Amino acid sequence: MSDILTRESVVASGAATTRDEAVREVGRLLVEAGAVHEGYLDAMLQREQTVSTYMGNLLAIPHGTNDAKGEIVRSALAFVRYEHPIDWGGDDVRFALGIAGLDNEHLDILSRIAVLFADADDVQRLLDAPDADAIFALLSEVNEDAEDADVREVTT
Known part of the structure; x- marks a missing residue:
């Protein structure tokens, strides 16, 4: 699960x-x-036309339609932070988290990201992070938490 989000897929200042x-x-x-x-x-883009992927707390989670499952090679996440808010159908977005999911592999990490974005202090830390390395480190804690939970499940 650790390769679902890689450092190369994190951008600190989207265009x-x-x-x-x-x-x-x-x-x-x-x-x-x-x-x-x-x-x-x-x-x-089709998904966004039918239903907004805005999730709250400055986060949108764009993903493909169900018809696009055949376009997915492997599960992955990508993360872009924006310096200025983007109008997302009337809501301000500063973070876009792109998702591609095979066999529900991404759902555990997504639930942990939802917890991260539910905490205003965590959102502020992501806003204040100086660069993509720092953002990745904050998001990697979510990855590590997921891996720790997997180890706990196996050993208990």
Whole structure:
């Protein structure tokens, strides 16, 4: 599970200024990671047209439609932080977390990210992080928590 989010898939200062640009930007990271085929990006944009992926606390979680499952090669996450809020259908977004999931492998980490973003202090730490390395370190705690839970389940 530790390779679902890699340092290369974390960007501290995204270039997008619109929702669709942000979806493409985070989706491009998934393509570059070899997690999805190009067609997944279109499915991410289609999803956004039907239902907003805004989750609250400045976070959106763009992902493809169910029809795009065949475009997924492996489970992965990509994370982009934006200096200025992006209008996400009336909500401000500073973080886009792109998802590609096979066999529900990503769900445990997603639940931990939801916990992270439920805590205003944790969100502020992500906003204040000086660079992508620091952001990755904060998000890696989520990865490590998931791995620790897997070890606990195996040993108990």
